[in-house]
Amino acid sequence: MAAVAGTERADQAAVPPGTARRRRSRPPAWRWIILVIAGAYFLIPLYAALRFAGFKAFPSVLHQSGFTGALALSVRLAVITTVITLVLMVPTTVYVHLRLPRLRRLLEAVTILPIVIPPVVLIVGVLQISPGSLKSSANLLALEYVVLAMPFAYRSIDAGLRALDLRTLVDASNSLGAGWPSTLWRVILPNLRTAMLSATVLTIALVLGEYTMASLDLYQTFPVWIVNFEQTSGPVSVASSLLALFVTWLFLMVIATLGSRRAARTGGSQATLFSVVRRDTGGTR
């Protein structure tokens, strides 16, 4: 086993992924045309909204009635959702990678479902079957957000695991006498830090932006508050949604930067969001 892993390592050292990728570094003109058009399509509406809101609206966002309560609720839901998502998805994904690799495609198919099953339909069913004690609590939303976050969380963690030589790590850890809990906690989790961070940020972005379920379940989360407050003051409402957008983006940027710096230091591959560096000699298929 160790010998097998050894040759794999050697193969990779000989052909590191990502190098010699493009021999010719002629930057094609069409690339810039596309990026400029895409940039215009995405930035002009942002600029328009910024101008509509005016910079004066930004400071006043903080002391609008209902803002703190709505934000507190959204943050609370985000924390609960993230904790449950990580506790549920990380061990499951690691376990499937190690012990049941044949289930990986099934898991991929199952975790794509929440993207396509309409949240409108889901909330109708949830409100019908959930017990009364749960129905009268906002925590019900958090439990459902875990389901909505699964596609993003699973893909981030899966990408992180694929970039690792998981089998070798686990074997090495076991042969040094570590049990399963210790291996998971002290070997696998530290290696998955980047993947877990991106899963966390995507989950938080989702919870902070989710409107459909919250509004139909009649809870005043941050996005619902933005909509309701629009009748009071349009500019403030626009300013707060822009603020939420920029803060999430900033978070993601920080994480991507940390991730790539770490990858550069260790010489390992990088896993951000959905993108995975393919390994030609992956051990777990």
Add this chain to the structure above:
Amino acid sequence: MAGNTAVAASPGTIPGPGGRPGAIALSVLRPVLRFAGVVPFTVYVLAGLLAPTVAVAVGAFQDSVTGKFTLSNARIATHGIYLEGFRQSIELSLLSAIIPGVLGLLVAYAIHTARRASVLRRIAITASGVFANFGGVPLAFLFIASLGTTGIVTGWLKDLGFNIYAGHFSLFTFTGVLLAYMYFQIPLMVLVILPALEGLRPAWREAAENMGARTWQYWRYVGGPVLAPAFLGCLLLLFGSAFAAYATANAMTAGALALTPIQIGTFLNGNVLAGQQNVGKALGLGMVIIIAVVMIVYTMLQRRAARWLQ
């Protein structure tokens, strides 16, 4: 390569201390125990995803008042304004899968050809993560501020001599919603197609070039066929995402555009005739059926894509 098969042949069977009493019982239990690790996840999906969907499906065939079996909900849901809702939803989802799909592929390829650690790439990928989750009223604001009757872009175009509101255009119709949907559909496409682009190995391109292939020949005979199944799979995913979208259309058209998710929302808000509440569930079931068909096609395509990219 021999190493691969050796590893694949031992999918995680950690040799435990054998030969003890009870080893036989363990050997019977082991196949069952192996699945123990996925039990929490399975239970969660069953309770949080499957049970609500089944509840909707069952409710679709129950009378709203008596709870007895009936087909009248399904009949109402497939006629008149609701049929129109399905038609428009499907049309909107098709268009906002294909157009952003192609554009997203181009953007993803442009990002893909950028240097691996470049700032441009990092900004583009993180921005995709953020914008793919953007939607609803904030998105509606963005488009009203730029393309509404007094929007900035409308003003620019007017200065150039184009009055987009002279014709039939309005932001609050089908076209406007389509334009807004692209704002989260293109980033979603970038996110899901990038891994497939990373799977195109440089060696293939080099081999093709060594044999004298031009760029278009490489894409026609090598890159295109390899990418095609993944691309179609991503299109279907975009279709599902547009089909499920509720908040954006609701905010932009205030329910004026007949789309199935919005119609279901009105049933939850209680703005419907008494005794018809379960029609909303029939509509929901209709959406799930359409999505199920899409998903079956999607998994079939994924299987082909995976075989290519092994």
